[in-house]
Amino acid sequence: MNPSPNPRTILEYGLSSGNAGLVQLLGLCPLLAVSNNAVNALGLGIATVLALVATNTVVSMIRRITRRDVRIPAFVMVIASVVTTIELSMRAFLPELHAVLGLFVPLIVTNCAIMGRAEAFASRTDPARAALDGFAIGIGFLWVLLAIGVTRELLGAGTVFAGAGALLQMPWLELTAIPDYRGFLVALLPPGAFVVLALLIALRNRLQRAPEPVRDPSTAAGTT
Numbered sequence: 001m002n003p004s005p006n007p008r009t010i011l012e013y014g015l016s017s018g019n020a021g022l023v024q025l026l027g028l029c030p031l032l033a034v035s036n037n038a039v040n041a042l043g044l045g046i047a048t049v050l051a052l053v054a055t056n057t058v059v060s061m062i063r064r065i066t067r068r069d070v071r072i073p074a075f076v077m078v079i080a081s082v083v084t085t086i087e088l089s090m091r092a093f094l095p096e097l098h099a100v101l102g103l104f105v106p107l108i109v110t111n112c113a114i115m116g117r118a119e120a121f122a123s124r125t126d127p128a129r130a131a132l133d134g135f136a137i138g139i140g141f142l143w144v145l146l147a148i149g150v151t152r153e154l155l156g157a158g159t160v161f162a163g164a165g166a167l168l169q170m171p172w173l174e175l176t177a178i179p180d181y182r183g184f185l186v187a188l189l190p191p192g193a194f195v196v197l198a199l200l201i202a203l204r205n206r207l208q209r210a211p212e213p214v215r216d217p218s219t220a221a222g223t224t
Helices: 007-017 028-033 038-062 068-093 095-104 106-110 112-120 127-157 164-168 190-207
Strands: none
Touching (some): 007 127, 028 106, 038 068, 038 106, 068 106, 068 112, 095 164, 127 190
16 A cells, blocks of 8 residues: 655645646636636635635545446535535625626536546545645646736736625735736737646746656555
C-alpha cells in the first residue's frame, strides 16, 4: 500500500504542478467562454470549487460500498446531483448571475477535472484528503479563470468586476481602473481568451526553472 499524500503535496499539485487550467488544460470550454469579465469568472470559479469539494468528499465516503462495475455511473450520479444543487441555489439566491452564466453552470458536470479527481484520487483515500484535493484543484482552476477574466475585462473595458453589485451583491468589488477608456474589443471576444491563456501558459513555463514531471498525489494515495 502506498503512503497517503501529505496536505502540502495535495495543495501544491492542485495550485501549481497539476493545475487543471494551465497544465492539464481541462475544462477549457467554460474557462474560455465565461472569462470575458471578472464577475463571470469568479461566479463560475466558486461554483466549480464547491462542486469539486462536495463531489470528492461524497465519492470518498461511498468508496467502500460502491462496486467496481457500477463505480463510474455512481460517480456521475453524485456529480450531477451536486451540480444540480449548486445550480438551483444560484438560481434562488443569485438569479442575475445565473442568468448570465446560463448553460455553463450545469456544464460543470462535464468538466473532466471533476470526474478525473473522483476516480483518480477521491475513490482511493479518506474524506479529509479528498476534500482538500477538491479544494486545491478548484482553487487552482479558479485563479486561472479569474486571471483571464480580470485581464480581458481590464484590457477590453478598463474596468474590474463591473456589475458585481447587481450580479454578486458585492458593489464594493467594482472598480474603474481606466476612466474614459474606449476599450480594446478583441480582448472581450473569443480570440482574446485564447491569447490570454496562451500568455499565462508561456509565463508559467518561463518562470519554471526546469521542466519537472507532474506528480499526481493520487499515485501516493492508499486504499484507506
